[in-house]
Amino acid sequence: MNTVRTTDEESAGVRKVAVVTGAGSGIGRAVAVELLTAGWSVALAGRRPEPLAETAAAAPAGGGTALTVRADVSRPEDVAALFGAVRDRFGRLDLLFNNAGTFGPGGVPVEDLPYEAWRHVVDTNLNGAFLCAQAAYRQMKEQDPRGGRIINNGSISAHTPRPHSVAYTATKHALTGLTKSLSLDGRPYGIAVGQIDIGNAATEMTAGMRTGALQANGETAPEPVMDVADVARTVRHMAELPLEANVQFATVMATAMPYVGRG
Numbered sequence: 001m002n003t004v005r006t007t008d009e010e011s012a013g014v015r016k017v018a019v020v021t022g023a024g025s026g027i028g029r030a031v032a033v034e035l036l037t038a039g040w041s042v043a044l045a046g047r048r049p050e051p052l053a054e055t056a057a058a059a060p061a062g063g064g065t066a067l068t069v070r071a072d073v074s075r076p077e078d079v080a081a082l083f084g085a086v087r088d089r090f091g092r093l094d095l096l097f098n099n100a101g102t103f104g105p106g107g108v109p110v111e112d113l114p115y116e117a118w119r120h121v122v123d124t125n126l127n128g129a130f131l132c133a134q135a136a137y138r139q140m141k142e143q144d145p146r147g148g149r150i151i152n153n154g155s156i157s158a159h160t161p162r163p164h165s166v167a168y169t170a171t172k173h174a175l176t177g178l179t180k181s182l183s184l185d186g187r188p189y190g191i192a193v194g195q196i197d198i199g200n201a202a203t204e205m206t207a208g209m210r211t212g213a214l215q216a217n218g219e220t221a222p223e224p225v226m227d228v229a230d231v232a233r234t235v236r237h238m239a240e241l242p243l244e245a246n247v248q249f250a251t252v253m254a255t256a257m258p259y260v261g262r263g
Contacts, residue, residue: 015064017090018239019043019082021073021132022100024051026203027153027231031097032066033059034232035239041065043086046100047072065090073100073128083135092143095239096136099153101125103168107214110166118167125171126178133182133193140191147190147243151235152179156199156251156259163214183248192246194238199253201228215258226254 018035022028023044029051035042036059044052049070056066069085071078086093104121105113133150140148158176161169176195183193200209202225212220231252238247253259 015039015041016094016239017041017043017086017092018095018097019045019086019093019132019136020097020099021045021071021128023055024048025055027198027201027228028097028099029055029058030201030203030228030232031099031235034229034236035095036060036064036066038236038240039064040095041067041090043067043069043082043089045069045071045073045082073132074123076131079128079131079135082132083139087139093136093139094148096132096148096150097153097235097239098129098132098150100128100132101153101155101171103165107164109164113166121167122171125168126174129175129178133178137182137186137191140186141189147192149239149241149243149246150182150186150191150193151238152193152195154179154195154197154249156197156253156257158195158197159251160259163216163218179249183246190243192241192243194247195249196231196235196238196247197249197251197253198231199251199259200225200257201231201252201254202226203228221258223258224254224256226252 018040020028020032023032024046032042032044032055041064044055046052052068056068067089069082071082102124105117136150152175154175155172157169158172179193179195186193209223213223215221234252
């Protein structure tokens with residue numbers, strides 16, 4: 001069931017239109033609220049309707065239009081329905097923030113990781129990102145005016161893994177290849193593609209890091225985190241550049257987190 005929160009000003013040639021996947025919590029929620037506050041029309045996509053409605057309600061009155069769409073990005077039919085709903089409601093698409101993802105079972109050594117768990121992470125983090133990017137690419141290529149922007153949520157793990165994170169790390173490394181390939185193929189059509197790699201934003205997923213996270217040397221140590229709002233502002237900056245300019249890769253992290261020199 002899709003729900004719409006409208007404002008007096010519709011998007012006809014005025015408001016920019018975005019899709020944010022994984023918009024029901026964490027980074028996705030923060031980015032969606034930031035864009036709505038800035039006046040964007042935003043389709044909030046996620047597997048559970050209730051958190052999506054909470055995200056829409058978190059944006060201040062007088063901002064952009066929020067459309068909530070229940071979608072599992074690993075299911076091609078859900079992705080097709082999501083982008084169809086965006087096209088029907090707003091008529092165009094200016095931004096996809098490819099954010100939906102899962103870490104999978106934490107702390108499981110590679111030799112003990114069930115194939116089903118590996119497949120679930122790959123289906124969500126990589127296949128879901130591809131399906132959404134493909135649907136966005138098709139719409140951006142054909143719409144008038146043509147073009148748009150895709151921002152993929154990579155992760156610090158797109159560069160350096162944590163212990164016992166083989167599925168998550170493999171998919172985030174693959175996202176970098178997806179970003180580069182989409183960026184190259186999108187050039188003739190005015191489609192700009194970039195990636196934001198985030199380290200230790202304060203969300204539900206990183207809550208345990210404040211008390212202790214497994215380090216490369218086998219010790220468990222607390223790690224600093226940063227305000228997720230700083231990530232949201234960075235995504236908005238990337239999104240609002242003219243299509244002639246692109247942030248190809250950005251790294252936003254808690255200043256003192258163990259990344260540079262990890263291991």
